Each structure stands twice: as structure tokens, then as C-alpha cells.
Amino acid sequence: MRDRYADRHGGAEHLERSAAWDIASLTLALKQVQLARSAVHDLARTSDLPITMALGADDSEEMISLEIAEDGLQRTLEALKRL
Numbered sequence: 001m002r003d004r005y006a007d008r009h010g011g012a013e014h015l016e017r018s019a020a021w022d023i024a025s026l027t028l029a030l031k032q033v034q035l036a037r038s039a040v041h042d043l044a045r046t047s048d049l050p051i052t053m054a055l056g057a058d059d060s061e062e063m064i065s066l067e068i069a070e071d072g073l074q075r076t077l078e079a080l081k082r083l
Contacts (some may be wrong), residue, residue, distance in 0.1 A: 019083050026080065030073040037066045 040063065044056020055062050
């Protein structure tokens with residue numbers, strides 16, 4: 001993959017810059033998703049209303065969606081670091 005990209009898009013140097021930019025962006029996105037998970041969990045923990053409490057349950061759609069997003073970002077980040 002590395003060689004194909006380099007051939008099509010201007011060499012290894014361009015690939016390195018693009019990967020570094022994407023790694024930084026993914027790292028920020030990952031931290032934001034982790035913060036969102038924490039915020040939803042805290043909201044649910046401190047809420048008085050059952051509907052809001054349910055958001056932070058480990059098996060809620062919202063928490064599962066955030067976990068899936070976090071896992072996907074983490075896998076992509078690890079793959080980019082291996083380039």
C-alpha cells in the first residue's frame with residue numbers, strides 16, 4: 001500500500017506528511033469521542049430523569065455507538081502508525 005500511494009501521490013515524503021496529519025487528526029477525534037463517552041456517562045450518573053439516566057447505560061445505543069466509533073478510530077490510528 002505504501003509504495004502504491006507513494007507512486008500515485010508524489011512520493012514517500014508526501015505519504016509521511018499525510019500520515020502525520022491524519023494521525024494528529026485521528027488522535028484529536030479519538031480524544032473527543034472518549035470525552036463524549038465520559039460526558040454521557042457523567043450526565044446519566046448525575047441525572048434525575050430516567051430517560052437521561054438510560055443514555056449512560058453500558059448497553060444503551062448511544063454508548064454502544066460511541067464505543068464503536070472509538071474502536072474504529074483506534075484501529076485506523078494503529079494502522080496509520082504502522083505505515
